Amino acid sequence: MKRLVSLVLAGLLSACSGLSNDAKLAQQNEWEQLGYHDGVTGRFARSDAALEQLSPLSQDGKAQYLQGYRYGIEDYCTPYKTYEYGKNGVAYMGQCKNTQHEKLAVQGWEAGYQYYLTHSDLLFWPNDE
Structure with missing residues (x-):
């Protein structure tokens, strides 16, 4: 014991x-x-x-x-990486504020997030077959 x-x-x-x-x-x-x-x-x-x-x-x-x-x-905060984060549905919380490529990083994230939203909507699209 x-x-x-x-x-x-x-x-x-x-x-x-x-x-x-x-x-x-x-x-x-x-x-x-x-x-x-x-x-x-x-x-x-x-x-x-x-x-x-x-x-x-x-x-x-x-x-x-x-x-x-x-x-x-x-x-x-590189534009390519932020695009990938957005594309994967990661929320942007302002982390890139005051960084060297802030504007491009935010644009990259927005483009990726738009892709994410567009493709995630397709998951819920009714199947007419």
């Missing part, structure tokens, strides 16, 4: 110690990598408070995070 309890407790402790990838990057002071990941996945930049929840944040860490985020969001 003691052995079973020990195994259960060990399993619970290992499950609790599992950190998210974001928390691991922050605790390893990989702020630029975390920022890049947030940007390239289309997230908005995190607030200081949100970053502090992951790990203590220095001014240098914040600057590194923002630099990585700028690189990531620029990669996310």
Whole structure:
């Protein structure tokens, strides 16, 4: 019985110690990598408070995070990629505001989303056969 309890407790402790990838990057002071990941996945930049929840944040860490985020969001906001996001039905939430290719990125997303809407309507079109 003691052995079973020990195994259960060990399993619970290992499950609790599992950190998210974001928390691991922050605790390893990989702020630029975390920022890049947030940007390239289309997230908005995190607030200081949100970053502090992951790990203590220095001014240098914040600057590194923002630099990585700028690189990531620029990669996310290329017109070809935004077209693909729209085509797949991904909603545009303004992530590309103030990026280098903002206008083209939004146009790409709109064109892709129009394609998505046109083709998703066909799924519900009555079959006259």
